[in-house]
Amino acid sequence: MNFPRKTGFLLILCAALASYGHYRGWEIPTLRWFYSFAAPPGSFEPESWRAHQATVVGIAFSALLALVGGVFLWKSRGFHWNPLTLRKMERFRSIGRGYGSYILLLLLVLVAMADQALVGRRALAVKYEGSWYFPAFVSKPYDATTFGQEGRGEANYRELKKQSEGTATQVWMPPVPWDPTFDSDEWMERSLEVRNGQLYEEGESQPYNGFAYAYHPDQGEHLLRSARIRQGRPEGPAEVYGPDGAPVGREVWQNGAMVNSSVPARVDAPSGGKWVRRIYMPLPPSLERGHLLGTDSKGWDILAQLFGGMQVVFKASVFYLLLTYVIGTVLGSMMGYFGGFFDLFMQRIIEILSNVPFLLVVLIITAQIGRDNISLATIIVVLGIFSWISVAIYLRTSTFKEKARDYVSAARVLGAGTSRVIFRHILPNTISTIVTLVPFSVSSVVASLTALDFLGFGVPDSYPSWGRVLNDGVENLGAPWIVSSVFVIMVLLLLLITFVGEAIREAFDPKKFTTYQ
Numbered sequence: 001m002n003f004p005r006k007t008g009f010l011l012i013l014c015a016a017l018a019s020y021g022h023y024r025g026w027e028i029p030t031l032r033w034f035y036s037f038a039a040p041p042g043s044f045e046p047e048s049w050r051a052h053q054a055t056v057v058g059i060a061f062s063a064l065l066a067l068v069g070g071v072f073l074w075k076s077r078g079f080h081w082n083p084l085t086l087r088k089m090e091r092f093r094s095i096g097r098g099y100g101s102y103i104l105l106l107l108l109v110l111v112a113m114a115d116q117a118l119v120g121r122r123a124l125a126v127k128y129e130g131s132w133y134f135p136a137f138v139s140k141p142y143d144a145t146t147f148g149q150e151g152r153g154e155a156n157y158r159e160l161k162k163q164s165e166g167t168a169t170q171v172w173m174p175p176v177p178w179d180p181t182f183d184s185d186e187w188m189e190r191s192l193e194v195r196n197g198q199l200y201e202e203g204e205s206q207p208y209n210g211f212a213y214a215y216h217p218d219q220g221e222h223l224l225r226s227a228r229i230r231q232g233r234p235e236g237p238a239e240v241y242g243p244d245g246a247p248v249g250r251e252v253w254q255n256g257a258m259v260n261s262s263v264p265a266r267v268d269a270p271s272g273g274k275w276v277r278r279i280y281m282p283l284p285p286s287l288e289r290g291h292l293l294g295t296d297s298k299g300w301d302i303l304a305q306l307f308g309g310m311q312v313v314f315k316a317s318v319f320y321l322l323l324t325y326v327i328g329t330v331l332g333s334m335m336g337y338f339g340g341f342f343d344l345f346m347q348r349i350i351e352i353l354s355n356v357p358f359l360l361v362v363l364i365i366t367a368q369i370g371r372d373n374i375s376l377a378t379i380i381v382v383l384g385i386f387s388w389i390s391v392a393i394y395l396r397t398s399t400f401k402e403k404a405r406d407y408v409s410a411a412r413v414l415g416a417g418t419s420r421v422i423f424r425h426i427l428p429n430t431i432s433t434i435v436t437l438v439p440f441s442v443s444s445v446v447a448s449l450t451a452l453d454f455l456g457f458g459v460p461d462s463y464p465s466w467g468r469v470l471n472d473g474v475e476n477l478g479a480p481w482i483v484s485s486v487f488v489i490m491v492l493l494l495l496l497i498t499f500v501g502e503a504i505r506e507a508f509d510p511k512k513f514t515t516y517q
Helices: 003-024 031-035 047-075 083-094 096-113 157-163 302-338 340-354 358-369 376-402 406-413 418-455 466-475 480-507
Strands: 125-128 131-133 170-172 188-195 198-201 210-215 223-230 233-241 247-254 257-261 274-279
Touching (some): 003 031, 003 047, 031 047, 083 096, 083 480, 096 302, 096 480, 157 170, 223 247, 302 340, 302 376, 302 480, 358 376, 376 418, 406 418, 418 466, 418 480, 466 480
Antiparallel strands (some): 125 131, 125 170, 188 198, 188 274, 210 274, 247 257
16 A cells, blocks of 8 residues: 555544544544634633534544545555655665654654643543543543542542542553643642732732632632732633532633623622632652652643643644645745746735734734634744745745746646646646755744743643743742753754754755756
């Protein structure tokens, strides 16, 4: 079975498994990503609409993946590798540093695809009273009462594992039993005081900015809500809790006023209460507590965040490359082939986009829609608007040179249409330009995502981020394990990508396989 045929079968199988798993309520590692694209939690859309949106987008992605797989199967008939391409691939394998880096990158991708089987607070398997449960691989969470715990919220599997010691209950946790975000270890609480309708820390003259928790004004042990505070007032989504401590709904606040709520009317959720700030001490690496690389100032596990950040980087790279190279390849090929007015018009567009400050565009978008409503797709689209330019410029030059060759004239004489000449005859002869750019484009998107999150203009806290960990490490230099961990993995990944890019550029260099006479 040739390579396109194998790829086609694999793509169709992935699309089928993703759709079937969603229909059955399964959380299949990596394939569940297809149905995870929806409005961020806490946005104005109700939960039912968010679920419907995720389903529609997931079906669209699965259908597209199956369609691409079908195209691969159709094109696999009579497929044979070009001997020159085989020589280039053999040359790439002979470059030890580049090929070794390529293998390591593949291993990292496979590790990231393991998803919740490696990192997460849900147990992989639980044997309780003779019945088996697989919490990490089902969409619907199990209530605490299912395993004899108190409350109506989701079961705490780390506590269940401690309680099961010496009993018939068996609990298997992932190697890293912490979620990448919003999964904190122990904390201390410090009260916030209200002055003129704004929250302040004791002894501070500036309004409080950060995350805060409100307790019921008459029931001090009853956690009421958790919300982000900006300039001393709740801003953005807030989680509301019931009397048993389980989440019961969400609210959306703007400038201290609630503008939307999904909390049932029967739940007592007064807008006031006693506000406190939770202080998490960064913990050093500890095998006993399960923090192999320690925790940050929010009490979040460093290793879990690095793993989640790597997943986000790989996922963003795939969609970024598709968006950037499809647009850049099509427009660049057309610019080089048609020339004339179209070429001049597109060059003016490129000049305009090249002079627009990228960071300014991000600031405007963040101010307009709010950082809490920004998704990974938004960041990828903004990056793609500017990144297709370099691909188009390279393809324009290569296409302009190739269209003057005899094989293009011969194709025209034989009656080939414009699209066939461009994408069937010219594009395969310029593909080496695209291939050599891919690794460096991946390095660019990794650096851009990390920089935006470091500056505070990237994805919201619901996404794990290397930039946010790096920023936290810079602000807490007394906990060196934070900044050193993210620095090491970033440097390692960028080095691997750079080595692969250098090897590809050397292997696909036309001078290696060309004789000039």
